[in-house]
Amino acid sequence: MALIELRRVTKIFGRAPQEGLARVRAGATKERLLAETGMVLGLHDVNLSIEAGEIFVVMGLSGSGKSTLIRHLNRLIDPTDGEVLVDGEDVLKLSTRALEAFRRRRMSMVFQRFGLMPHRTVLRNVAYGLEVRGEGAREREQAARAWVERVGLAGYEASYPHQLSGGMQQRVGLARALATGADILLMDEPFSALDPLIRSQMQDQLIALQAQLNRTVVFITHDLDEALRLGTRIAILKDGVVAQVGTPAEILLAPADDYVAAFVRDVNRARALTVEAVMRPPLCRLTDETLERALAEMRRQGADEAVVMAPEGYRGVVTAAKVEAALHANGARASLAELAVRTPTFTANTPIERVVPAALQAGVPLPVVDAAGNVQGLVTPEAVGKMLAERDGEPTPAGTETRPRDAA
Ligand SMILES: Nc1ncnc2c1ncn2[C@@H]1O[C@H](COP(=O)(O)OP(=O)(O)O)[C@@H](O)[C@H]1O
Ligand SMILES: [Mg+2]
Structure with missing residues (x-):
């Protein structure tokens, strides 16, 4: 079961939401609803499942309904129609009391403008969530100190927000949200107000913290690069409608419609995609x-190259052509291990950008290994090149230049 589920959620802002709902059901668009009734279609028939442990990103232009969506999750907004479930429980049916406890224990929010209390020190800002939860002063302080340190602000415990840079203030916001122990973090454009370099550092920190803490993060951004960098999965919102939900690779490689395609057109794929998107299974290990036996085995398996493993692990990569040439040149004297090109290895989550130089240099496919050193797959320079060149194969929005899709 998904941790968070939105089912057919529609939100209409204005004087007569039910009347608006009927119009939208009858086919009125956001523009027409606004023009004819003055009401605003915030979300339209949104279905989403968010799994525990994900960084789930909601991406869309300004006004597309991102904040409206995230505010449904902790019920700052009630839907006009549809259901919001957390752990299978309908949030709309919670009593006032249960709702308070739910907001306090399950969810914490990080805002774009940090939302810190100006007259409280860093430590007391971070401790705030624990105070609300009714924890004792000593526990609060201890926990708050630990979180301040964890986000890299040790030494600033006694500072006030205005004495800190934007990036540091947002670290306080993050520490405060984490300190509450809530398992769901709602982050509404938390890094949008930060300079690019700081922003990139904050993204790294969020990824690192998430890997350690395994909370569920619902993260909102209008920035596609940020979405691709952070998202386990991404939902793309357009005029209150979910245009596509998918992993970064799915969004980039198989945009659901012209709108999404137009969005991803100019993305730096080498940076946004990981090796996982281009690797293929290693054919032969x-x-x-002996070289004869190795060559025979490669031919039997129809493999042009093989990964050579030694008792202590990965040894290198050989191609069938090279083994054959060595056999011709000096009989069977060279050993397979000597022939193997000891290439660097990569993990599946390495950005393609970082394998390009090695892929071009090695002359053989590069192995992709898991944490235990097992070879999971191979990356060829051809696969990398094809991936980077393929952007013109996507459907193009009407009115723009169209080029024929490469034969796959
Ligand atoms: N309280 C409200 N009353 C009327 N319209 C609203 C209200 N809140 C949001 N909207 C409208 O709903 C749409 C989605 O807004 P919002 O969720 O804030 O978008 P985003 O966060 O993606 O910029 C916009 O057209 C916005 O003007
Ligand atoms: Mg917003």
């Missing part, structure tokens, strides 16, 4: 053996 060999241990150190």
Whole structure:
């Protein structure tokens, strides 16, 4: 079961939401509803499932309904129609009391403008959530100190928000949200007000913290690069409608419609995509053996290259052509391990950008290894090149230049 579920959620702002709902159901668009009734279609028939442990990103232009969506999750906004479930429980059916406890224990929010209390020190800002929860002064202080340190602000415990840079203030905001122990973090454009370099550092920190803490993060941004960098999955909102939900690779490689395609057109794919998107299974694994046997095995498996494993682990990559040439040149004297090109190895989550130089240099496919050192796949320079060149194969919005799709 998904941790958070939105089912057919529609939100209409204005004087007669039910009347608006009927119009929208009858086919009125956001523009027409506004023009004819003055009411605003905030969200339209939104269905989403958010899994525990994800960084789920909601991306869209200003006014597309991102804040409206996230505010439904902790019920700052009630839907005009539809359901919001957390752990299978309908949030709309919570009593006032239960709702308070739910907001306090399950969810905490990080805002774009930090939302810190100006007259409280860093430490007391971070401790605030714990104070609300009724924890004792000593526990509060201890926990708050630990979180301040964790986000890299040790030494600033006694500072006031105005004495800190924007990036530091947002670290306080993050520490405060984390300190509450809530398992769901709602982040509404938390890094949008920060300079690019600081922003990038904050993104790194969020990824690192998430890997350690395994909370569920619902993260809002209008920035596609940020979405691609952070998102386990991304929902793209347009005029209150979800245009597509998918992993960064799915969004980039298979945009659902012209709108999404237009969005992803200019993305730096080498940076946004990971090796996972281009690797293929290793066809052939060999241990150190005679060249004849190695070649025979590669032919039997129809493999042009093989990963050579030694007892202590990955040894290198050989191509069938190279083994054959060595056999011709000096009989069977060279060993397979000697012939193997000891290439660098990469993990599946490495950005393609970082493998490009090695892929071009090695002359053989590069192995992708998991944390235990097992070879999971291979990346060829051809696959990398194809991926980076393919952007023109996507559907193009009407009115723009169209080029034929490459034969796959
Ligand atoms: N309280 C409100 N009353 C009327 N319209 C609203 C209200 N809140 C949001 N809207 C409208 O709903 C749409 C979505 O807004 P919002 O969720 O704030 O978008 P985003 O966060 O993506 O910029 C916009 O057209 C906005 O003007
Ligand atoms: Mg917003």
